[in-house]
Amino acid sequence: MTVKVSHTSEIQNLFNEAAGLNNDQGSPRVKQIMLRLINDAAKLIEDLEITDDEFWHAVDYLNRLGGRNEAGLLVPGLGLEHFLDILQDAKDAQIGLSGGTPRTIEGPLYVAGAPVCEGEARMDDGTELDQATVMFLEGVVRDTDGQPVAGAVVDLWHANTQGNYSYFDQSQSAYNLRRRIVTDSEGRYRARSIVPSGYGCSPDGPTQECLNLLGRHGQRPAHIHFFISAPGHRHLTTQINLDGEQYLWDDFAYATRDGLVGDIQFIEDAAAARDRGVEGSRFATLQFNFQLQQAPAPAAEQRSGRPRALQGA
Structure with a gap:
């Protein structure tokens, strides 16, 4: 009993x-x-x-989870970060806020202070060009009336070909594959980068340990993270997951949402590659436009106060 x-x-x-x-x-x-x-x-x-054994094994697990800095990885893996997005969607619907690009999870790998570029940026440091596919990413930031938003800050970051992120991967240069791009007078942003790889949780880490007990994998599709902000507009935290990826709709972090799939195109054309300054004949293009809601209050223009990494800190 x-x-x-x-x-x-x-x-x-x-x-x-x-x-x-x-x-x-x-x-x-x-x-x-x-x-x-x-x-x-x-x-x-x-x-x-x-049982007592179960309780103290759980305490030990929490110690190991924190020791590996994986709490921010387990939270999306358990659906809680996606839950926060769904909850905010419901709150928006309750007060009649609608439209704009869907939000989705931030994830644990943002680093503040990336270099600021006007209109366009080169994101990669060139160290992976022998194995990476060069990617040209561009788009327009608009408001919900379809008008371009000049001076918006497109803060974007993504993994390298090994699925690793600069700062957390000390072999990469500072702010590799991280930039802030200020949109031009027509709301446009452009970036030259490399096609990122998807990745999985560390197989010997506590997050994957938990997922194993749940009978789940810890894989993510290739994706690109974004913060987008502009005066008078609601801050947007989102990401685009690349079409054609094995885990596109089976993302362990539950980040893929309708409206956030990027239609990446791979091109084999030596002349076109040369015109774009790419060695060889293969490159990729990706176009993705964003819509920002009007900010219902000044506080909505700012991203959350979640603690984040800072290069050099």
């Missing part, structure tokens, strides 16, 4: 004390959240009859 004691006054007094409700110091908001967290954890332990 299942024994339950979490509802008793003795345990509730314990949890209130543990959450700081018996003092007037600290943060009322954190206290509210912590009390809920403690109570929900206790109910889970009771309802599922969690």
Whole structure:
């Protein structure tokens, strides 16, 4: 028979004390959240009859997850980051906000402070040209009325041919495959880069360990991340996943959404490649346009306050 004691006054007094409700110091908001967290954890332990061994293995897992800096990887893998997007979509619908490019997850691999370029940028440092396919990416940022947004900042980042990101991969140069591009008078941005690779969670890491227990893979399709911002417009966090990828609609991080699939074109044309300054005959083109909503309040123009990496920090 299942024994339950979490509802008793003795345990509730314990949890209130543990959450700081018996003092007037600290943060009322954190206290509210912590009390809920403690109570929900206790109910889970009771309802599922969690053993001592299971509990302390879970504590050890959390220690190892943090030690590998993979908490930000597991969160999208468990669907929670996608849930936040769906929840915000529902909140928007409730107050009549609609239109614009769909949002999707940021992921854990953004680095602040990328170089700023006007109108167009070269994103790669040239070290992978012997194995990479050069990619020309371009598009237009518009508002929901279809008018171009000049001076928008297109902050984009993606992986290299090995599925690795600069800063987190110390073999790459600083800000490799990371740029901020300010749109021109017609709202256009252009970038020369390389076709990114998809990637998987580290096979010996705690995220993949958890996914293995769930019978799931940890693979992502090739994709390109974006922050797009402009005065008077709502900040957009999104990414485009490349068409034709094996895991396009089976992304372990649940980032692929209708309207966010990039139709990348691979071209074999020596003359066209030469005209674009590409050695050899093969290159790729990708066009993707964005629409920004009007900001319902000034705070909506800013990205979230989520902690992020900073080069050199």
